[in-house]
Amino acid sequence: MPISRALRLFPLTALAVAGALSASAVLAGCSSSSDTSAANAGADAGAAASTGYPTQDVVASVAADSKLHAALLAADPSAASGLTLGTTYSPGLTSLPHVGENSAGQSIGADIDLRNAVAKVLGVTWSVQNGTFDTIIPGVQNGKFAVGQDNFGVTAAREKIVDFATYLTDGQALLAPSGSTLNKVTDITQLCGLTVGTGAGTTFQTILTSNAGKCAAAGKKWYTVQYFSDNAAIWLGLNNGRIDLYFGPTLGLEYDAAHVPNVKFLGQISSTAVGFVTAKGSPIAGLLTEAVNELIRNGEYARILAKWSITGNGIASSALNPKANL
Template identity: 30%
Template sequence: MHITRSRFLRQWALGLLSFICVLTFAACGSGTPSTNTPNPADTGETSGNTTLRVALDPTFPPFQTTTSGGGFEGFDIDLINAIAEAEGLTLDMQGLPFDGIIPALQAGTVDLTISTMTITPERAQVVDFSRPYFKSGQAIAVQESNSDITSYDALAGKRIAVQIGTVGADQANKANAADVRTFDNTPLALQELANGNVDAVIGDAPVILYAIKSGSASGIKVAGELLTEEYYGIAAPKNSPNLEAINAGLATLLENGTYREIYQKWFSGEPSELPEQAPI
């Protein structure tokens, strides 16, 4: 009888312990996320209240430049602000050298760039682009007295100044030039031309034409025809969820006339028709 009662007590104690363990496990498990629940950081989802860090190179008037008060102004600035307003986005604009912007996008230290960045196949391999927001092309600038350089072929054996990391730099490196000098921005390259230290500059046509019109680069002219037909895009890291809102906002501005208003604030004439995708 004593043995039977002891055995019963042991079995009862073991059963009670098992029951407590089950309750404890269930209680602990209820606060633990399932292994099948995705982490928002892993899915790339962003909160509607997220501030987007926008990189730009403020040395490219009339697209972007620094104001006397330390802010930014230009066509690109007005455009990205209008897109943000249309989509309810908050922006934090940060100035960076142009050749450092794509590395910053790849490193995730910025979320977007609107910096007159030409959409190219090479860039599209490492970043994603919005639909085109501006039609442009590469132009050759020479001194007004220059009559020798009238085409791209005439650049062979010449001294050329360019902005580092640009399509203009790529064009110059293929021109069989005697010397290609790189600068941090196009205005510095144009000043090198105005001073007679180089024979030509290759750069974005709107920037060169604006420099001539505003008088910031004196005694120069555009030679020959545009070398390329290009489109600028707003770039983001690969698979960024932010481009959907950017494209939607840009489409709204194109449809409601806001894009045209911004264009005519900074340029003369009518804006070019823009495709939904760049022909690259």
């Protein structure tokens, strides 16, 4: 789903192109999780206010499942020394709540907490290796990575070449400068005649390509799409008027709309299950699914989502290769 997990770039880039941002403005605003106990609520709220993101540890209490650990080692004995996980480097905070990096150089975000919790259930550690969005799935296919995680939306085309173990739901949404005449988008034909910025090889490209004919059918000018490898150029395009709309992941754009001045969230076009990816037929995929379901059963999953205020994007159960809607 993302533009090279990159949909994430450092906040100073976003600051520069948004024009009016300061570091304090980017960092202001995320409240602490609703699951914080009364005893530490004040401390966590203070930490969130000073950092711009929730800081409570919701992974420390996760316990290993001995049966899943044994099953993983039986399937892949090398996992005893860690599982390789391919993803993309995401500096700064503009890609939260999915992923980002704090001032200490630590990776943070819902995706980080979820994958670390899954690793704890499986009784292993991740050996994280960074690539680009378009190299993660090939890396999983050729064995470079045991697992890939990059906000990958489940699509029929991807399910032909990799297996999915779902852990979240995200969507495809739109963001515009605050001066845009659009205030809410509910149908793709509202984009007709406009220039849209998004990423190549993504679910966003799939949607825009498959629906392009609807403008002509409605007697309207076709929308123009400009593809970018990262979101810095999209922010720049919004700022200088080169593009009218940013088509990206719902959670990220909602976060940006709440933290970046002079932009507004226009709504979601569709939603997609998001999951870890593994090589086709890998037994690890099923074990990832079981690990996520264990987190759901014991309440750890809900605590992670509550921390990042994305409870509404949770799943009732993890699925192995669910039916794709794209």
